[in-house]
Amino acid sequence: MIEGWWRKRLQYCREQVREIDHEILELIGERMKICLEIGEIKKHLDIPVFDPEQEIKVLKDKASLGAAIGLEEDFVTNLMNLMMQYSKKLQNNNRKYKGELELYPQKDEKYVTR
Numbered sequence: 466m467i468e469g470w471w472r473k474r475l476q477y478c479r480e481q482v483r484e485i486d487h488e489i490l491e492l493i494g495e496r497m498k499i500c501l502e503i504g505e506i507k508k509h510l511d512i513p514v515f516d517p518e519q520e521i522k523v524l525k526d527k528a529s530l531g532a533a534i535g536l537e538e539d540f541v542t543n544l545m546n547l548m549m550q551y552s553k554k555l556q557n558n559n560r561k562y563k564g565e566l567e568l569y570p571q572k573d574e575k576y577v578t579r
Contacts, residue, residue: 493548497555504556514556520549 507514524545531541 500552504559
């Protein structure tokens, strides 16, 4: 009887992890779409995809955030490096494409600073 409870609890926890994994992947997909837009903006501004200062800033910020929620710095750094590496790959591949991506509305007023 007790073993049955543990098995049900294990199944419940695994289902929660599956749902969270799904949410994480959806958020990563959204992040990559925004990174493609960043790449498009960089292309129009004629600036390189790789921005070492920005990457250092992101890594420091996320390491602090990770520490605050109990994640090891190495884990957070590896995760962010993996995502930034993939983002740069997408942005570099987009540079080979000569057209414009229709990811988000072009020249949206809310993005314009005066």
